[in-house]
Amino acid sequence: xxxxxxxxxxxxxxxxxxxxxxxxxxxxxxxxxxxxxxxxxxxxxxxxxxxxxxxxxxxxxxxxxxxxxxxxxxxxxxxxxxxxxxxxxxxxxxxxxxxxxxxxxxxxxxxxxxxxxxxxxxxxxxxxxxxxxxxxxxxxxxxxxxxxxxxxxxxxxxxxxxxxxxxxxxxxxxxxxxxxxxxxxxxxxxxxxxxxxxxxxxxxxxxxxxxxxxxxxxxxxxxxxxxxxxxxxxxxxxxxxxxxxxxxxxxxxxxxxxxxxxxxxxxxxxxxxxxxxxxxxxxxxxxxxxxxxxxxxxxxxxxxxxxxxxxxxxxxxxxxxxxxxxxxxxxxxxxxxxxxxxxxxxxxxxxxxxxxxxxxxxxxxxxxxxxxxxxxxxxxxxxxxxxxxxxxxxxxxxxxxxxxxxxxxxxxxxxxxxxxxxxxxxxxxxxxxxxxxxxxxxxxxxxxxxxxxxxxxxxxxxxxxxxxxxxxxxxxxxxxxxxxxxxxxxxxxxxxxxxxxxxxxxxxxxxxxxxxxxxxxxxxxxxxxxxxxxxxxxxxxxxxxxxxxxxxxxxxxxxxxxxxxxxxxxxxxxxxxxxxxxxxxxxxxxxxxxxxxxxxxxxxxxxxxxxxxxxxxxxxxxxxxxxxxxxxxxxxxxxxxxxxxxxxxxxxxxxxxxxxxxxxxxxxxxxxxxxxxxxxxxxxxxxxxxxxxxxxxxxxxxx
Amino acid sequence: xxxxxxxxxxxxxxxxxxxxxxxxxxxxxxxxxxxxxxxxxxxxxxxxxxxxxxxxxxxxxxxxxxxxxxxxxxxxxxxxxxxxxxxxxxxxxxxxxxxxxxxxxxxxxxxxxxxxxxxxxxxxxxxxxxxxxxxxxxxxxxxxxxxxxxxxxxxxxxxxxxxxxxxxxxxxxxxxxxxxxxxxxxxxxxxxxxxxxxxxxxxxxxxxxxxxxxxxxxxxxxxxxxxxxxxxxxxxxxxxxxxxxxxxxx
Numbered sequence: 001x002x003x004x005x006x007x008x009x010x011x012x013x014x015x016x017x018x019x020x021x022x023x024x025x026x027x028x029x030x031x032x033x034x035x036x037x038x039x040x041x042x043x044x045x046x047x048x049x050x051x052x053x054x055x056x057x058x059x060x061x062x063x064x065x066x067x068x069x070x071x072x073x074x075x076x077x078x079x080x081x082x083x084x085x086x087x088x089x090x091x092x093x094x095x096x097x098x099x100x101x102x103x104x105x106x107x108x109x110x111x112x113x114x115x116x117x118x119x120x121x122x123x124x125x126x127x128x129x130x131x132x133x134x135x136x137x138x139x140x141x142x143x144x145x146x147x148x149x150x151x152x153x154x155x156x157x158x159x160x161x162x163x164x165x166x167x168x169x170x171x172x173x174x175x176x177x178x179x180x181x182x183x184x185x186x187x188x189x190x191x192x193x194x195x196x197x198x199x200x201x202x203x204x205x206x207x208x209x210x211x212x213x214x215x216x217x218x219x220x221x222x223x224x225x226x227x228x229x230x231x232x233x234x235x236x237x238x239x240x241x242x243x244x245x246x247x248x249x250x251x252x253x254x255x256x257x258x259x260x261x262x263x264x265x266x267x268x269x270x271x272x273x274x275x276x277x278x279x280x281x282x283x284x285x286x287x288x289x290x291x292x293x294x295x296x297x298x299x300x301x302x303x304x305x306x307x308x309x310x311x312x313x314x315x316x317x318x319x320x321x322x323x324x325x326x327x328x329x330x331x332x333x334x335x336x337x338x339x340x341x342x343x344x345x346x347x348x349x350x351x352x353x354x355x356x357x358x359x360x361x362x363x364x365x366x367x368x369x370x371x372x373x374x375x376x377x378x379x380x381x382x383x384x385x386x387x388x389x390x391x392x393x394x395x396x397x398x399x400x401x402x403x404x405x406x407x408x409x410x411x412x413x414x415x416x417x418x419x420x421x422x423x424x425x426x427x428x429x430x431x432x433x434x435x436x437x438x439x440x441x442x443x444x445x446x447x448x449x450x451x452x453x454x455x456x457x458x459x460x461x462x463x464x465x466x467x468x469x470x471x472x473x474x475x476x477x478x479x480x481x482x483x484x485x486x487x488x489x490x491x492x493x494x495x496x497x498x499x500x501x502x503x504x505x506x507x508x509x510x511x512x513x514x515x516x517x518x519x520x521x522x523x524x525x526x527x528x529x530x531x532x533x534x535x536x537x538x539x540x541x542x543x544x545x546x547x548x549x550x551x552x553x554x555x556x557x558x559x560x561x562x563x564x565x566x567x568x569x570x571x572x573x574x575x576x577x578x579x580x581x582x583x584x585x586x587x588x589x590x591x592x593x594x595x596x597x598x599x600x601x602x603x604x605x606x607x608x609x610x611x612x613x614x615x616x617x618x619x620x621x622x623x624x625x626x627x628x629x630x631x632x633x634x635x636x637x638x639x640x641x642x643x644x645x646x647x648x649x650x651x652x653x654x655x656x657x658x659x660x661x662x663x664x665x666x667x668x669x670x671x672x673x674x675x676x677x678x679x680x681x682x683x684x685x686x687x688x689x690x691x692x693x694x695x696x697x698x699x700x701x702x703x
Numbered sequence: 704x705x706x707x708x709x710x711x712x713x714x715x716x717x718x719x720x721x722x723x724x725x726x727x728x729x730x731x732x733x734x735x736x737x738x739x740x741x742x743x744x745x746x747x748x749x750x751x752x753x754x755x756x757x758x759x760x761x762x763x764x765x766x767x768x769x770x771x772x773x774x775x776x777x778x779x780x781x782x783x784x785x786x787x788x789x790x791x792x793x794x795x796x797x798x799x800x801x802x803x804x805x806x807x808x809x810x811x812x813x814x815x816x817x818x819x820x821x822x823x824x825x826x827x828x829x830x831x832x833x834x835x836x837x838x839x840x841x842x843x844x845x846x847x848x849x850x851x852x853x854x855x856x857x858x859x860x861x862x863x864x865x866x867x868x869x870x871x872x873x874x875x876x877x878x879x880x881x882x883x884x885x886x887x888x889x890x891x892x893x894x895x896x897x898x899x900x901x902x903x904x905x906x907x908x909x910x911x912x913x914x915x916x917x918x919x920x921x922x923x924x925x926x927x928x929x930x931x932x933x934x935x936x937x938x939x940x941x942x943x944x945x946x947x948x949x950x951x952x953x
Contacts, residue, residue, distance in 0.1 A: 427844045597763050598800035598859075602814035602866055603789040612813060616804050699848045700804045 070380035074390035075349055075372065076664040077671045079327060080655045081397060084672070087468015087646050092334060096459065097471065100451040101401075102408045107444055109412020110437035113420070114430050115694060118413070126406050133399035140392040144384045146350055149323045149375070150186060150199060152206040153268050153307035154315030167206045167315065170362055171305050172275060172369040173323045174346050174355045175297050181322035182294030183270050183305070185286045189317055190264035193218055193256065200379030202325060204370060207317065210263075211378050217254045224251050264288055268309045268316035275302025275360040286318065297322075301357040304367055325349040325375035327660055349375075351393060372660045412440075445482040448475065464563035468646035470675060472565060476637040476647065480572040481630050487573060488580025489619075493610065494529035495585055529581070536578035542639055544571045549643045568640045576633050583625045587618030620695055627687035631680050638676075648672050712775075714739045714870060714901055715760060720769035722755060722925075729755045730766065731925040739869075742902045744912040744933075747922030748948060753905045756922065757872045760903065761792040774869060790818060793863030797875040799855045801847040807834070807858050808843045811865045819866065826865070833861040837891050853884030857891055864895075871895065873904040909953060913937055921945050 030038070040050045077084070086097060112118060152167040159165060175181065189196045196214045203211065227248050230236055236244070267287040271280045272295050281303075282295040297303065305323065309316050327347045335341040347354045349372055360367050381389070416433035425431040452475060454461035467475065536544070548571035553560035559567075591614050599609040619626070641650035652668040655661050661668075691697065713736035722730035729752050737743050745753045758764040759771060762778055762785045771778045773788045802810050811833060812826035821829075834840045837857040839850075847855050856876055863871060873892065877885045889911050896902055896915045906912065912919055912933055919936040921929040921944075929942045937953075940946050 592798075592800075594796060594798050594800040595802065598794075598796060598802070600763060601761055601789060601792070601794035601796075602862065603786060603818040604814060605786060608817050612817070613802055617802075620804060695804070699846050 069383055069386045072667050072670075073377065073664055074394070074667055074671075076655055076661040076667050078352065078390065078393050078397070079347065079349075080651075080661075080668075081394075083655065084469045084648065084651050084668075084675075086471040087651060088466040089468070089471060090462055090466055093460075093462050096451045096462075098404075100448060102404065103440075103447060104444060105405050105408030106412035106415070107437065107440035109409040109414075110416045110433060110440050111412075112409070113413045113416025114434040114437040116689070123410065130399065130403050130406055133395050133402055137392045137396040137399070140387050144388040146321070146324070146388055147201040147377075147382075147385045148319045148321050149202040149204075149325075149370070150207045150378075151204055151305065151307065151318045151320055151323070152210065152315055153270075153318060154266075154309040155312055156206075156315050158206065158209045165205060165209070167204075167307075168368050169306060169308055170367045171204070171307075171323070172302055172360050172367040173305070174275075174302055174326060174348055174353065174357070174369075175300075175322060176353055177297060177299045179297050179322055180294055181272055181297060181303070181305075181320065182292045183272075183286065184292035184319050185264055185268065185288055185290070186317040186319040187264055187288040190288060196263075198379070200382065201377065201385070202370075202375055203378040205374040206315075208374075208376070208378055210315075210317070213254050217256060220251055220253045224248065224253065227251075262311075262314040264316055266309055266311035266314035266316070268307055268318065270308075270318070271306040273304040273306060273360075274298075275304055275357070278304065278360065278362065280306075286316070301355055302360050304360055304362075323370070325370045325372045327372055328369075350389060373662070445478050448478055464565045467565055469651045470648050472640075472645060472647040473634070473637050473649075475565065476569055476572055476640065477630075477634045479569045480576055480633050480637070483569075483573040484576035484580055484633075485626075487577035489584055489615065491529045491533060491577060491581035492584035492588060493615075494525050495533065495581065496588055497526045497529075533578045533581050536575055537582070541571075541575050541636055542642060544575045545639060545643050547571070564643065564645055568637075568643065568645055572633065572637065575636075576629065579629055580626065583622050583629060584618060586625070587620075587622035588614060590621050591617050620700060623690050623695070624687060627683060627690075631683050634679060634683065635676060648675060711739065713737055714774055715903070716770075716772045717756075717760075718770050720756075720759060720766045720771060722752075722759065722764065722766045722768075729925050730759070732769070733925070733927055734769075735920060735927060735930075737870075737901060737903060739901050740899045741917045742896045742900075742915055743904070743918050743920060744916040745903065745905045745920045745922060746907065746909075746912065746948075747928075751922040752925040753922040754874050755925075757794075757874055757903050757905055760870075760872060761789050761794055763794075790866060791869045792872060793866060793868035793870070794872040795856070795859050795863055795874065795876045797878050799847070799852070799859045799879070801855055801859055801862070803847050806844050806846055807839075807850070810847065810858060811862045814862070815865050829865055830861065833864050834858075836864075836894075837861050838887070851884060852880045853887045856880065856884075856888045860888075860891055860895070870901045870903070873902065873906065875905050875907070877906065877908055907952065909937070921948065923948075 041047045086094070089097065151171065153169075154167055157164050157166045189199060193214045196211060197218060199207075199211060227244050230244055231241065231248075264287075267285045269283075269285050270293060271283045272293075273280050281297075282293055284290075284293040286293065305320070307316070307318060325348075327349060329345050329347065330342055331345060332340055332342050343356055344359075345354050345356055346359070346369075359369070377385070377389075416430075416437065419432040419436055420430050423432040428434070450459060452462065452467070452471070453464065545568060548567040549564060552562065552567060595613055595617065596609055599613045604612065637647055638649035640647050641653060644650075646654055649672060652672045655668050656665045715735070715737040717733055717735045720730050720733040721728070731752075733752075733756055735743075735756075745757065747753045755764055759766045759778075760773060766778075774791050776784055776788055778785065778788060801807075802813070805813065808827060808830055811830040812823065815821045815826040815829065816823060831840060831843065834843055837860055839854050839857055842850060842854060842858070847858065850858065860871075860876075876892070877888050880888065885908070889908060892902070892904070892911065893915050904911075904916075914933075916933050919931060919933055920927055921936070921940075921942070923944050929936070929940060929945045936945075937949070940949055
């Protein structure tokens, strides 16, 4: 030893004195450029990937948003929002859904108070959003006028035979008191096909045909000129030349509609009539130079535009403000006398103004009105029209529900905070709100059942066949989750019952003078559970749904009257439980055997061990997987469409099957996708929350 | 301290206990008796059957031949008998085996409330007293995951004591601990031994054995090879296997 220390005199003992030398960690400041370089352009391959993905994202995003703004027709959503939300739920019971919504939001507020820390900016952000929901429609209304509607008048026929069409002399429309209707000859489109092609707004059917013909003529002319230029040059091969010549032969250039029909060359006589009396409110002759004719309407209800061109072979394109397409719909409802009545409603497309006034007639025939399908917006929407026609009414419909929801959540949050003040707990400061929130959330599915379906004499029963839309989706999901989780737990315990987890009860009964004690052999319980699980997992969900709908009535005819929504719920529960059972069994197997030994050693019996030790820990372990199953269940409810239930997906299909909304499948699918996504994302967020800080947190799982 | 029954009936009596794991003969004709208030330390190489032996005492393992009588009750398959015996025996494990999803307080009060049907107030008062005794009263509302290994093992001891057992079994209680934490657990065990608890400890802490044990039992290959007082054991071991073992660990 001594020789060693002699050789290395410096390496002897060292004693550090002082405060331990703790220092603050270095703060890393990364500017945006440095961040980009570190994360997106670190190497050549990174750079290439970044550029490639960036280009794809930008290209996809641009075309998607240009479709959203300029091509999509979102009125299928705005018109059918109620159907998408609650289906045909009886309007007289709608208040119960509102109560349910408010109670749910209060429970959510309590949960926020108990288990989360609300950032200070959060309520401010919500308030701002709601204020914007109210203000944005106002601003859009004030700043952006509704687009005009183009109407055609005159004596001209498009097509021949049964498809032949001519401009209507009279068109009926609904409007409200105080609105202005003004008519003007659209002179800017008179002499120029190219100008006519740029028209983008509402137009009646004949206007549409005008546009299409103009379009076709110009594109065909352009192609013909192109072919001619190619044939004149020498840059093409013989075979190409042959192909082009053939195409040239096939090209048919339509007649110049402007020349043929003398658009806007002759004056047009217009009148605006009161819909009930057909008395003219205003009358005038329009030509290319005259000032617009306008009138302020005296009352809500029907009006008629009469437009006549005397000269033969002449048409007029009239630009009108205040005349908009109408959707007709028949509804059944309980009238004041209590009898069920059928009513025709007319809904204005631009603002869902609804009138039930009698439709005007002329010469004993109903005057045609502009329906959505033949009064479509022609051409691409401008951004202003997109805002005015789609965003404005949608946000206006959203504002009040959003306010109610937020107030209820805030109310629940405040209740939670007050509870924690009133019942202070020194150890866990938020124990009171936590307990109340747990109860509130646990009671919600039951409340949902009573409020939506009914409860004896207090709440009359609603008709389950009227449940639909998001409501039905949520009902199926909630009841599916609430019922399948306990069933799944039982199945999991049952399947493991020969591995030391008890399930088999002791059955005792008297047979004459003898008492018979019978404990089913655990392998049998385990076998039955395994068989059930494997059977259900080996069958597609659709099959189970069909069985619930078709086979149940065969087993017992009285089940034929059992509402389809309940049968679908049962199918969902039976199906989902099998999958949950396997997930939970995995969790049970992951519990270290020491846990059970320790519990045995302190004297707990096997049921107590299962309920207090193994099952709670197993469930904590599999929270992510269970939440994944619930998200899958939520999405799988869309399959009930196949057995004729109108859940969110079924409702979307139903809308697309109506003539007014034909061809709007993309819009409705897009909308319900957003709804599905929002809910799934919410469930995933709750799951993440539970995993990181709640019952499933590492703190309560480790060891 | 009470002065009773050192020479009365043994509280644990094992006679010719045999146990197999499949083909492996884990316990071979083990006969051991433990008197009330006695502290018995079981040592031996790993795989020698010492853990299996004490796990048989509270029926975490089932013996196949021989008799085990604890506190006057014979361990058989009767589930009520087993439950009654487990109520009287506390056990501390090498890996602590605390319930991670329950707080320290809940860990300790669970069994008294569920098994002894105590009121929550009574169970919590007892738990606080025990936490005071093992020196960590301030940790009552933490989760096991927030405690050091030594603290967790002390909670495990408190959990076992909460059932007011007559016998405590320790299965290598310090083997999973950092060297710095071993002492705090051993101190609790010494205090417990001095208070008159009947204890059977499987341990490698020879200092503890020397200081506290009334008797040391040496296991090898499922057999009791040598048995005696600590003085005998550490100064005058007879069996060559014992001598070899002691020479390697001392």
